[in-house]
Amino acid sequence: MRACTLAFFFLFAGVSLAQAQEVCRTVDGAKVVADDTKKQYLGLIASKYNADSIFNKYGTYGNKYSSNSIWNDYGHYGGTYSSFSPFNQYTTKPPQIVKDNKTIGRLTVNKSIKGGLSPYYLQKCPMY
Secondary structure (H helix, E strand, C coil): CHHHHHHHHHHHCCCCHHHHHHHHHHHCCCEEECCCCCCCEEEECCCCCCCCECCCCCCCCCCCCCCCCCCCCCCCCCCCCCCCCCCCCCCCCCCEEEECCEEEEEECCCCCCCCEECHHHHHCCCCC
């Protein structure tokens, strides 16, 4: 069922299933780092069972009440109006996706950011 949902989501978004799976594999294990002066660590793109995962609802980085979680609607890194939030559709400084000490993309819903990847898109990956 999850694979069918994933296939439908990505095909609807104009991305082939093979491309979608490649994106999921590429970002798996990557760090999410704020684009602020502190370069605040915001967790990992990893399984919801990983303590540091942004998808672990009980962990520091996936909890909607944590100050360092992108899912905190009222937080510095998750609010709709915060300039460092992936959910601010107008931000120019969304969190970086970092793997092997290189920025490989940005976590954002802003469609004009090159290399931008929505957190909602990542939630559809089968490993999360």
